[in-house]
Amino acid sequence: MASTTIDTHAPGAAHHPALQHHFDNMEQQKESATLGMWLFLVTEIMFFGGLFTAYVVYRHAFPGVFAAASHHLDVTLGGINTAVLICSSLTMALAIWSAQINRRKLIVFFLLATIALGSVFLGIKTVEYRDKFHHHLVPGTSFAPDDPHLQGVAGQQSQIFFALYFIMTGLHALHMIIGIGVLAVLAVLSWKGRYDAHYHNPLECSGLYWHFVDIVWIFLFPLLYLIGAHAR
Amino acid sequence: MAHHDPKRSLLIYVAVFLALLIGTGATVVVAKTDLGVLNDVAALGIAVTKAVLVILFFMHVRYSTRLTALTALGGFLWLAILIGITMIDYVGRGAIMPVPGK
Amino acid sequence: MNTTVDTAEPVVPSPETGSEPRNYLNAAYGLRSWLLTRDHKRIAILYLISVTAFFALGSFFALLIRLELLTPEGDLVSPDTYNRLFTMHGIVMVFFFLIPGIPAVLGNFLVPLMIGAKDLAFPRINLASWYIYCLGGLFTLWSIVHGGVDTGWTFYTPFSTHYSNTYVISAALGIFITGFSSIFTGLNFIVTIHRMRAPGMTWFRLPLFIWSHYATSLIIVLGTPVIAITILLVAAEKLLHLGIFDPALGGDPVLFQHLFWFYSHPAVYIMILPSMGVISELVAAFARKPVFGYKVVAFASIGIAVLGFLVWGHHMFVAGESVYVATVFSVLSMLVAIPSAVKVFNWTFTLYQGSISLQTPMLYALGFIGLFTLGGLTGVMLATLGLDVHVHDTYFIVAHFHYIMVGGTIMGYLGGLHYWWPKISGKLYPAFLSRLSALLVFVGFNLTFFPQFILGYLGMPRRYWSYPPEFQVLNVLSTAGASILGVGYLLPLCYFIWSMRYGKNSGDNPWGAVGLEWDTSSPPPTENFLTTPVVTHGPYEYNPKEVHDRTSQPEARVG
Numbered sequence: 001m002a003s004t005t006i007d008t009h010a011p012g013a014a015h016h017p018a019l020q021h022h023f024d025n026m027e028q029q030k031e032s033a034t035l036g037m038w039l040f041l042v043t044e045i046m047f048f049g050g051l052f053t054a055y056v057v058y059r060h061a062f063p064g065v066f067a068a069a070s071h072h073l074d075v076t077l078g079g080i081n082t083a084v085l086i087c088s089s090l091t092m093a094l095a096i097w098s099a100q101i102n103r104r105k106l107i108v109f110f111l112l113a114t115i116a117l118g119s120v121f122l123g124i125k126t127v128e129y130r131d132k133f134h135h136h137l138v139p140g141t142s143f144a145p146d147d148p149h150l151q152g153v154a155g156q157q158s159q160i161f162f163a164l165y166f167i168m169t170g171l172h173a174l175h176m177i178i179g180i181g182v183l184a185v186l187a188v189l190s191w192k193g194r195y196d197a198h199y200h201n202p203l204e205c206s207g208l209y210w211h212f213v214d215i216v217w218i219f220l221f222p223l224l225y226l227i228g229a230h231a232r
Numbered sequence: 233m234a235h236h237d238p239k240r241s242l243l244i245y246v247a248v249f250l251a252l253l254i255g256t257g258a259t260v261v262v263a264k265t266d267l268g269v270l271n272d273v274a275a276l277g278i279a280v281t282k283a284v285l286v287i288l289f290f291m292h293v294r295y296s297t298r299l300t301a302l303t304a305l306g307g308f309l310w311l312a313i314l315i316g317i318t319m320i321d322y323v324g325r326g327a328i329m330p331v332p333g334k
Numbered sequence: 335m336n337t338t339v340d341t342a343e344p345v346v347p348s349p350e351t352g353s354e355p356r357n358y359l360n361a362a363y364g365l366r367s368w369l370l371t372r373d374h375k376r377i378a379i380l381y382l383i384s385v386t387a388f389f390a391l392g393s394f395f396a397l398l399i400r401l402e403l404l405t406p407e408g409d410l411v412s413p414d415t416y417n418r419l420f421t422m423h424g425i426v427m428v429f430f431f432l433i434p435g436i437p438a439v440l441g442n443f444l445v446p447l448m449i450g451a452k453d454l455a456f457p458r459i460n461l462a463s464w465y466i467y468c469l470g471g472l473f474t475l476w477s478i479v480h481g482g483v484d485t486g487w488t489f490y491t492p493f494s495t496h497y498s499n500t501y502v503i504s505a506a507l508g509i510f511i512t513g514f515s516s517i518f519t520g521l522n523f524i525v526t527i528h529r530m531r532a533p534g535m536t537w538f539r540l541p542l543f544i545w546s547h548y549a550t551s552l553i554i555v556l557g558t559p560v561i562a563i564t565i566l567l568v569a570a571e572k573l574l575h576l577g578i579f580d581p582a583l584g585g586d587p588v589l590f591q592h593l594f595w596f597y598s599h600p601a602v603y604i605m606i607l608p609s610m611g612v613i614s615e616l617v618a619a620f621a622r623k624p625v626f627g628y629k630v631v632a633f634a635s636i637g638i639a640v641l642g643f644l645v646w647g648h649h650m651f652v653a654g655e656s657v658y659v660a661t662v663f664s665v666l667s668m669l670v671a672i673p674s675a676v677k678v679f680n681w682t683f684t685l686y687q688g689s690i691s692l693q694t695p696m697l698y699a700l701g702f703i704g705l706f707t708l709g710g711l712t713g714v715m716l717a718t719l720g721l722d723v724h725v726h727d728t729y730f731i732v733a734h735f736h737y738i739m740v741g742g743t744i745m746g747y748l749g750g751l752h753y754w755w756p757k758i759s760g761k762l763y764p765a766f767l768s769r770l771s772a773l774l775v776f777v778g779f780n781l782t783f784f785p786q787f788i789l790g791y792l793g794m795p796r797r798y799w800s801y802p803p804e805f806q807v808l809n810v811l812s813t814a815g816a817s818i819l820g821v822g823y824l825l826p827l828c829y830f831i832w833s834m835r836y837g838k839n840s841g842d843n844p845w846g847a848v849g850l851e852w853d854t855s856s857p858p859p860t861e862n863f864l865t866t867p868v869v870t871h872g873p874y875e876y877n878p879k880e881v882h883d884r885t886s887q888p889e890a891r892v893g
Contacts, residue, residue, distance in 0.1 A: 022453040022530075031297070032455045032529045038300055039521045042307035043559040049311040050563035050593050054578055056315050057322055057589055075260065082256045090249040093290045097245065101238045140575035157584040163576035167567070204292075211290045215283045221256075222275040226263035230271070299528065310556045313643060317659065318592045321647065324656030 018199045030201055037205040041212045044175075048216055051168050055223060058164070062157045067228030068149035069161035072137060074128060075232075078225040081124050082217060088117035089214045092207050095190075099200035104193055107203070111187040114210065118180045125173055132162070139163045165224055172220060175213045182206050248289045255282045357760065357857040372457035373860055378443035379758070380464050385439060386827070388430035388471065391478075393820065395423035400782075400813040408800040416799035417484035418500065424487025429509050430471055432743055433601060436608035437519055437554075438467070440750045441547045443758060445523055447851035447858060448541050450532025450867040455525040456518075463518035470512030477501035477508065486797060488598070491579040491590040495571040503572055506565045513558045513565075516604075520554030523547050532850070534869035541849060541873045542631055546611025549635035553600045553607070553642065561597035564590065588654050595646035603642040605739055606706075607635060609746025610677055613699050616749050617681045619847040620696035621688025624874035627680040634673035641670040651722050660719055667717035674710050678703060693845070694765070697772040698749030705741025705779070709734055712787065727797070730790025736783045748775065748826065756840030760857045761833040767825055774822030781815025848875055 016026050023029040059066045095110035136144040139159040145151075150158045186206055189195070195203055255278050262274045288294040293301050354360055358375045361367075368376055398419050402410040411419065442460065446453050454460050477483060483505045485494040494502050527548050531540070568590070570576040577583045579590045618625050625631055647655055647663035681703055690696070712734040716722045725731060756762060785808040790796075794805050801809070843852040854863050 022451070022455075022457065028529055032525050034296065034300060035303065035528060036456060036459075036521055036525045038303045039524055039555050040517075042303060042310075042555055043517055043521075045307035045311055045559075046314070046556060047559035047563050049314055050560045050567070052311070053315050053318055053593065054567070054589060056319060057586070058584075060319065060322060061586075062584065079256065079260055083253060086249060086252045086256065089252075089286060089290050090245060093245045094242075097238065097241060100241075139577065153584070156582065159583045160578060160585055163570070163578055167570060167576060167578075171566075208291055211286050215286055218282045218286070219279050222259050222263065222279055226259065226275060228271075229260075229263035230266040232264075306556070310643070314560065314596055317644065317647070317662070318589075318596075320662060321588075321592065321655045321659040324658035 016199060018201075026199065030199075030204075033201040033205055034208075037208045041208060044212060048168070048171070051164065051171070052219070052223075055164050055168070058157075058160050059227070062154075063227075065150070065154045065157040066161050067231065068147065068154065069145075069158040069165075070225060070227035070229075071232050072132075072135070072145070072147070073165070073225045074131070075225050075229065077124050077128055078221050081121050082221045084117050084121050084124070085214045085217050088114045088121070089211050091117060092210045096200065096203050096207050099190075099195045099203055100197050102197050104190065104195075107190040107195060108187050111183050111190060115180050115183050115187070118176050118183075122173060122176060122180075125169065129166075132166075137162055138166070168220055168224070172213065172216050175216075179206070179210050179213055182209070244289055248285050251285055252282050255285075355855065356859060357855060358860045359760070359857050361860045370461075372453070372461060374442050374446055374454050374457065374460055375758075375858065375860075377460050377464055378439050378441075381434065381438040381442060381467070384464070384468060384471065385431055385435055388426050389823075392423055392426035392431055393823065395419050395426065396816065397820070399423060400816045402799060403801070403809045404813050406801050406803045406806050406809075411799070413799045414484060417486075417797070418482035420797055421484055421486050422478055422482045425474065425483070425505060425509065427739075428487055428601070428605075429512055430467075430474065432605040432739055433516060434467060434512075434519070435605075435743070436612065436747050436750065437523070437547060437550060437604075438463075438515075440612065440747070440754065441523065441550075441608060442519070444754065444851055445526060445544065445547060446530070447757075447854065447862055448544055448849060449527065449530065449535055450850050450863065450869065451526060451530040452861050452863070454522045455530055456522050459518050460522055463515040463522075466518070467512055467515035470508045470510070470515065473508030473511060474505050475508075477505040480504075488594065489565075489568060489590075490594075491568065491571070491587045492581065495568055495577075495579060503569050506568055510562050510565045513562050516554050517558050520551035520558075523551040524555065527551075532867050532869055535850075536869075538629060538632070539869055539872045540632075541611075542614035542625055542628065542635070543608075543611035545632040545635045546607045546614070549639040550604050550607040550611075552636075553604050553639050556643065557597040557600040557604075560593055561601075564593040564597070567593075588650065591650050591653055592646070592655075595649045596643075599646040599649065600639075600642045602735070602738065603638055605743050606674075607638060609702065609743040609750075610635070610674075612746040612750035612753075613681060613702050614677075615849070616695045616699035616753055617684045618874040618876070619753065619845055620693060620699065621685050621690050622876045623684055623688040624872070624876065625680060626683035626686075627676075628872070628874075631677055631680050634676045637673040638670065641666065641673065645670055645717075648717055648722070651719055652726050664717055664719045668714055671710060671714045671717070674706075678707055678710075692769075694768040694772050695749045695753035697769060697776075698745045698752065701772070701776045702742055702745040702749065705737055705745065709737025709741055712737065725790055727795055728790035729786040729794050729796055732796050733783045733786035733790060736786070740783070741779055745775070748772070751826070751830070753845070754851075755830065755833070756844045757851060757856045757858070759830075759834055759837070760840055760855075761837030762840045762844065763826075763829045763833040763837055767829050771822050771825040771829075774818055774825070776822075778815050778817070778819030778822050782812050782819055783815070785809070785811045785815075849873065 018029075019026055020029060023032070091110045091113040095107050095114065098104075098106035098110055132138055135146065136142055139162050143155075143159055143162070145155060145158065183206060186202055190203070259275060259278045262278070263271065265271075267274060287304055291304075293304055358373055361373075368380065371377060371380075398411070399416070402408065402416060402419075408416065442454070445451075480501055483498070483500045483502055485498050485500070485502060489502065489506060494506075527540075527544060567576075567578050571578060571580065577585055579585045579587050581587060614625050614631060645663055645667040647659055648667045651660050651663075681699075712730070716725070716731065716734060752763070752768060789805055789808050789812075792805065794801050840856050842854070842856050844856075845852075850863075850867055850869070851858075853867060
């Protein structure tokens, strides 16, 4: 099969310090990292996808209950959170942009800004969750909505809405926490000058992850918070 | 990424950012108006548009290989298969039985 | 090549060769060099060890099941214990042997070699995948030690969420964790095959083994996350009372089944596709002919992967899904048989007018073709809604999937191990014993599982700990077969280990096979190739003249 051979380790060939030995060049390494990260995001699409499937099934089954239950979510807080995440996506994109123009300190600034915005998101989510606890809207034995539309059968069915609410936003929040952790590590490495215009794959990959988490929220917000919003 | 012109890519990022914020506002406004069945269509339509903008520009798919775009598309297509065929079951069934009694 | 090799002699160090040539096995010694390796070949060996251990555990449960079923009464174990036995047999075999099996062992070892790369795209993720596999295994083992699970490997709600008092969550979490191992492997393969092929290695010059593993990896990436979230939902319902599937709240237990089978049906293609890839290689090598209809077989792999995602509801025909979607699933399930059948035809046409040598790997390949065909045909029978209604949850189903998974996947796995063992270890194994094992496996397998088709058709339900006395004869035959099958599995374990110490050196290419993996030494050096190969022709370029010449020369008796 092989009739001639190429020796890619010819003496004198210059290697970027971040080039891993099994790759031939930085471009191959970058394209592999990007493709690998996207494949991981595909798994995340299907992972959240199972929850979206359950959501569609049950919203189709009892649309009125879902709408009534949705009215208990705070649109203002949800909207602010959506805006916060969109801002964080901008700062994330700008962190990578900073690497492309070799501005080390700017990378760190934008990563920290992203972390800060992500933390604001999580803070608002905590407020929302606490509110749910206080209003007995957590599914289980303590579930007791103070809402005439959510009594009896409808009340039972609304537990499914709230279960989905907590699981979907909870899983999303968990992803954000992990993302913040990763960004914190990258901020430290960026400060140390690890990334430049020629190599910043980890920033790109984390950026892809962060934007994906933003996209999940872009769907969660209208699907959870805005059902039948005109009838509030 | 955008052909290595930092100013151009900065402008694109800011433009997309503004579009996303406007989209968010639009989602809320439209949701508070009663459009019947179209409410769901509009909500999903705006969400999909926002997602596409994030994917194309923030996630650089606009400037990546076709394979990357295909991968992203494949993921969403597969989710559509999961939801779509599952719903063929539920739509064909009739109402899920409510809780007896209580 | 016309080596006539007598495998009976032990290794004799040769004065001419001096010290052993440097390869991946002797590149470094010590536990650390293995447990912290990034070499895909060493990671494959790590997987080989753990996968074999889990296979032994799963077989142990099978043994107990078959012992219980020797008599119609339930007299060996209690019914509760019996439930745990078949559940743990299923969980261990499916998630810890069949799904990782060929990809993690043969795939990890061979994918970079076959495409001319130095390693997989992400070596550290590869090592991580093994550790994650072990961690998941530990969770499951912990559950087993504490009494196991009794829900069936399918974890159906509401039994798993509400009524079972066994270790559902820990076992399920074990599977959840191992799922990530699977995902990492699949992701690694896809990126590697796209981005790291040697110069000249175009898509249509790839061995069919690679096409199979690519298709498998697509399934892994798209399907596994769905069972992951399903497991989390079961755990959430059991632990936190977030009742998504709870009928008391208006939830639907069948939704669990949709989400579960959306992965678990494609999972069976994860189990069979890599084995099909092995068979393509074996058939080409031992008929010394290119695989007939290469492109069709390559596309059939992708076709199986895609269609495999559209048929999951055929597991739920009697569960309460709507008759409309059942019809859709029935038709699609028949369609998915087509690419599989195409492969069987093409392998058969490859054999036609080939120079066939019945070495051990070829025996397994031939066994696969026959048994997979039987299993596949019964699959089409089951796709027929009207028939499935009667045989669902009977031994007909059990026989069907064991024909595919044991008669198919395991035969391919063993055939592959026997074919590539010289490449992996640099050693030869005893020819007679290996052929005997293949025969024992074939005979034992058929004796175990063919009676089960009859039992199922006659109405014996599956997962039952006792049965009407008129079914005893068939059950006894089945248990007898299982004993023979067990011996057939034990022998390779013994002689493979034996060969590592006492086997004769194999030389670089004992089979005279064609493929990039055979162009490097056996065992290969750590970086696979001393210089990067450049590919100029397609796979399976066996020399027709050589084929003609070989018929008049002594047959190679390598194994």
